Structures are given as structure tokens and as C-alpha cells.
Amino acid sequence: MTAPLSSPATRLGKLVAAAADRLPLSTQIRRGVVDHPLPNSLERWGKLVGSLAAFLLVVMIATGVILAMHYTPHVDHAFDSVERIMRDVGSGWLVRYLHKNGASLFFAVAYIHVFRCLYLRSYRPPRERMWRLGVILLLLMTATAFMGYVLPWGQMSLWGATVITSAFSAVPVVGERIVAFLWGGYAIGTPTLNRFFVLHFLLPFAIFGVTVAYLGRRRLTKDLFALGIFLVAACVLVFWFPDHLGHPDNYVPADPAVTPPHLMPEWYFLPLYAVLRAIPDKLMGVVAMVGALLVLFAVPRLDRSPEHGGRPRPWFAVAFWLFALDCILLGYIGAKPAEGVWMVAARLATAYYFLHFLVVLPLLTHREPDARGRLPGLAATGLKALTALAAVLAVASPFGGETLREHDWSWRGPFGGYDAAQLRRGHQVYSQSCAACHGMKRVRFRELAALGYGDEEIAAFAAARFVTDGPDDEGEMFERPGLPSDAFPSPFPNDRAAMAANSGAKPPDLSLLAKASVGGADYVVAVLTGYGEPPPATEIPPGTYYNTAFPGHAIAMAPQIFDGAFEFADGAPNDAAAIARDVAAFLQWASEPELEARRAMGLRVAAFLLALLAAMYALKRRDRAVAMPKRRVKT
């Protein structure tokens, strides 16, 4: 016997070498980026996407680290700690809104990039490994965003997490055990919250690493102008529409006994969620949802058509835009109830999603039909326009429900703020009527200063209410008059007592009610003025009242607001509708006390960005003027 052909050691070495070869890092960067420079416009786009992603990643990590310093991963404290960040921590609302909307922007950039790559087929050799690396990045982002959404511990957090983790119970035989392992218990609880928090903190560093590998040595963009436009858009989102992309139900603390009637994930997961629901079989539904993401890995194999030498491929364009439209449709369906026509639509759209990858792409690989006439071109343009329209509609559409009458609130316009006189009237209504059943544990008396009250008035308001304190030196709890540092107390010692006193329906805490309702203050007015006789053949359970605006139409709260029920010192109208508006405005202020500060800061930021943008534009024009003659010399 002579020297071994392959000892385990050399075999291992080979394996490592092979793995390194497959791992996209060094080789990939050389082959994909250096040896094969991209076409010019694509390169510019790639740099822009890379810069935006890198910028957002830095923002997310910076804001995330700060949030982590204030956050408590415990089922009893998570929601409160997030609200404390929003209300009490200095500029906490800004940090949290940046983090929350930053996730949306991150996904927006990533999705646009994915579609762009699909359109330009940048997954073909030699860039297919780059493409797969990008898909890995997408998967990491998905996991991170999913776990992050659980942390605020609102209703959507809890139930979204329940539905997605329960998906693993579809695994035959060991499914239930896997789920218990993921949860660290029999239901989602503190152990789950803790591990999600840790992983949500940890994974971004993996994302960071992969991003560096992905962007490679590409320099960041010089197109500061495009970057500036992005910043202006982000500023509008964060300062004026910070909650537009999230469901109001997530401002309701998580309740393991009640699932929200319209369960839905954040917008960036809606298409996947629609796929999950489309299939009436548990295991297959989960397989389809995961498959919808994993199929992206196979795209370089499914579409092997060679470069067409820049020849236009109108049929490919038609297929692409159909696919894009299908994805937006899926997202739209994902936000609708899983019934009737929506289920049919979900199945069709899901079928087409896979059809596109598994049939259309390979088919076009082998025979891109010759473009005859203008038909395909026209069709592609039409579909493109339709896709754009659908995207705009989907972004603008509110979360279901009946449309409410919209009132002309003082804070409605972009520069609007609260009307202090109206808030004072609303406070009067709250303390003379609502406070008999509803507390506001997140609003302290001293915050009433924002309504224009003086210190003495505030102290008097507080002293008029009793709060439980203690234990004293004897170990007893005792009642004392309120202090300005107390929150508006609930009249009931605990939830059980509140339920017992109200035939089983706990009067909700009002601190966040306006923000937590679809329709906000408009909804509050609609409920307060929505009482009436039930339509014939409608049965209303005993102890409840018919209300047109309340979900389910049977509300346990008796009508509270009548014409002339309150006298206002400022002589404002006191018909029922006006009273309802005043108290709704007060509740809006209670749920978003930072609104005025937020808009004021938004204006300053926007002005700064616009000035910067103007300077960048001037620079860009100058650069172009300088660059022009050079180019002429060359040709």
C-alpha cells in the first residue's frame, strides 16, 4: 500500500475548500462584481439600494439598541414598557417610530430590489450566487422582523406569533413538541418573549455580516440627491403617518383568551399570509407559505435562458408584470377576511404565484415567442400601469370595517394641532361621566397642563379622586386623595371586580382607546352616538344595547351622552354630537399626547432636508454640466 489517495484529513480539507467555494464571500465578490461589472444604470441602482439598505440598517441598529435599554421582555411589562417609551422616555416616541417604520422601509427597499432583479434577471450566471445570498438576507430579515413585531406584546403581536409558531405543529409526529420547544411552555409567554428579544437583538448582526458580503466592495452611492428624496419620504412617514402601516389592534394589550377578529400581519408579510390561508389543509398551507419564499432560491435554475443580446423580450415583460400584479393582489387579499370570494381569489392568486416560477419562467426559457405586432408591448405597458395603480390603492386603503363618518378634527391637516378649549370640555365630560367606569392608567393628572390648566386646578382635579396606596406601617392598604403625579385611577380595584360590576364586560382603560380603534376619534364619536333600536329580527343579548358602530353591534355600555347633558363654562354647543366630539378629541389627546411635538419636529426636519435637497440638486446639475463636454470629447 502506498500513500492513501485521500485520507480523512485531506477529504475534510477538500470539503472545506468546496464549501468555501460554494460560500459566496471572496470568490463571489471577485467573480460577480469585479470580473463582471454591471451595466451602468444597473450599477447605479445597485449602489443606491445598497446605500439605502446600509443606511437603514445603521438606523435600525442604533434605535434598536436604545429601545432595548428601556424594554422589558416579560408578559406583564412588555406592553407597558413600550408605552412608557412612547410617553415618558424623552424623545422615546421618535426612536420607537423610527424603529417601527424603519422596518417597513427596509422591506420596501428589499422588495423593490427583488422585483428589479427578477425583471432584469440579475440571477443568471455568473451572478446566481449573489442572488442566493440576497435570498438568505431576505430570510434573515423575515425572521428578525417577525420576532420584533412580537415584542410590543399587543394583540396582533401575540396572535401573529401564535399563528406562525403553531405552523410548526403541522410537522408530522413531533410537531407539538417542536412548538412547545419554541415557546418554552404550553402557550406563548415570558420565556418566548425573552428568547425572541435576544434573537431579535442578535440576528441583525448576522444581517450586517451578510450585507457586507452582499454589497462587497461596491462603493456607496454618490447619488445623494436620490438619497435625499428617500429621506424626505421617510420623514413624512415617521412624523405624520407613524401608525398608518400598523394595525390599531396592536395598541390593545395582548390577551391570551381573545383572538382579534381580523388577524393580520404587518404589510410586508401579507402576501405570504394570504398563501398560508389559501390552502384548506394545515400542512400544505404551511408548506406553500415556506415554499413561496424558498422558490426564490431555485429561480436561477428555472430561468436558464441565455442573454438575448439586449433584444427586447416583450412576453417576458408581460409575464413579469402579471407576476408583480399577482403579488400585490396577494397582499391585498391577505388583509381581507378568510371567507367567500376572498378565499377563491386567494387560491387563484396563489396558484398563479407558483405557476409563474414553475411553469412560465421555464417555458419562456425555451421559447420566447417572437414578438409580433405591438400587442405584447402594449399588454406589458398596461399591466405595468395596473400594477402601479394597485400598489397605490393597496397602500392607501385603510383596514376594512364599515366606513365611518369623518369629522373635521383640529389635528386633521398636516399642520393641525389640538384645540385646548375642546380638550378641556372633553376632560370635563370624561371626569363627570366616563370616569365612573373607565380609568386612564397611562395619563397622569399633571399632564393636564397641556390643556392649559394651572397647577392649582390640576391639584384640585387630582384631589377629587381617590387612589389606593400602601401598604402603610401596619401593612394595610389605604385610600388617599389623588396627587398630580397619579394617573387617572380606575374605579375598580382589579379586572375581575370591573367585570363583575358590569355583567362580565370589563370597561376598557381609555388611555389608548382612540389609537387602538380602527377609525380613531371618528370611531369614538360613532360609538357614543350610535345607539338605537335594533333592526327587526336582530337579537341583542340581555344586558347589552344595540349600537351601529360597535363591532358585533351589542355593547354593554349604556348610552351616556344626551343633548344638554353637560354645561360647558365656555358656552360651547352641548348637543349630543358636540359632546361626543369633545370627549373623542380628549381621548385622542390621551392616546397621542406627543402629536403636536411630533409634527413640530417633523416640520423642522422636513425644512432641513428640503434645504439639503436643494443644495444636492444644484450640485448634481453642476456635475452634469462639467461631465457633459468630457463625454463629447471621448466619442
Added chain:
Amino acid sequence: MSEHVEPPTRRDFLFGAIYAAGAGGVLASLLPLADTLAPAADTLALASIEVDLAPILEGQAITVLWRGKAVFVRHRTPAEIAAARETDLAKLRDPQTDADRVLRPEWLVAVGVCTHLGCVPLGQRSGQPRGDHGGWFCPCHGAHYDTSGRVRKGPAPANLAVPPYVFLDDTRIRIG
């Protein structure tokens, strides 16, 4: 010291053994790490709760929390019991007789967690939708359960689970 070169095959074998042992050791040391993530002993300790049935009128239902999960306790009407008893087992996805699912026909006790993806189905309060078979309706992805908590329609693969429980006397049960 003589230079003794071992036969390559033996050397290979040793290498192989060392690699295998090493890999085994690494795996074994990962197990306790993974074990920390599984449900802990305090969670595992079977917590049990007692439920007073006296205040639940016929046709009503209450929800209690057991091990962090909702449990439905429903006082069924004779019509509901009859509907549950007369169901043709051949029509069920997860065939089970009603008698196998209850201790006493008037009382149905079931874990209120949809066997699809874990939502709490609606139907506990009057006024909530109860689905096509008068039991529960899961709003998340549209599963329908009958008056015995058996799945009749929708994506859920199994019936609502029945937790271990005993009657302490006529009006009290202990779950767990």
C-alpha cells in the same frame, strides 16, 4: 527515538475515530444548551384549576385560562347535545363520538385553541358567530366546530382537544 511511521490505514482510522468522537462531543455539549429552551420544570408542573359550574346557565359558556391557554366550558342545551350525538361519524375529519368527548352530556369542556394555528375560536358569547354547526367559528382562517368541539369545515386538522378533568361534585370540576 526511532522514527516509526504508522501504517496509513491505521492512522486514517485513528483520525476518523477522533473526528467522530469530537463531533459527538460537540453535539452532546449542545444538547443541554438546547434543553434550556424547552419548557422548564415550573411550567411543566401540572397546574390544575377548579371551575365552579353553578353560575353557568344552560346555553351559556365561560372561558377559563389553564396553562396559559383558553379552555371552554359550555353548558349545552338538549338540542345541542342531540345534534352532537346524532352526527354521522363518517362525515367527520377526526372521527370521535360525542360520548368519548364528555364526562356528562350537559357539560362540554374543551381547550379553546383552534387546532389549525392556535387562535381562540369565536362562539363563547351570544352574538358571536358559531359557524355552520352551532359550535365555534375560528375567525383566523375559517374553521368551523360543532357542538361537541369537533372540526367540521375549514383548515383545522383535528377536534378541539379535551383537557384532563374530573367532576369534584355536581357543580365543580378540576381541570388538569
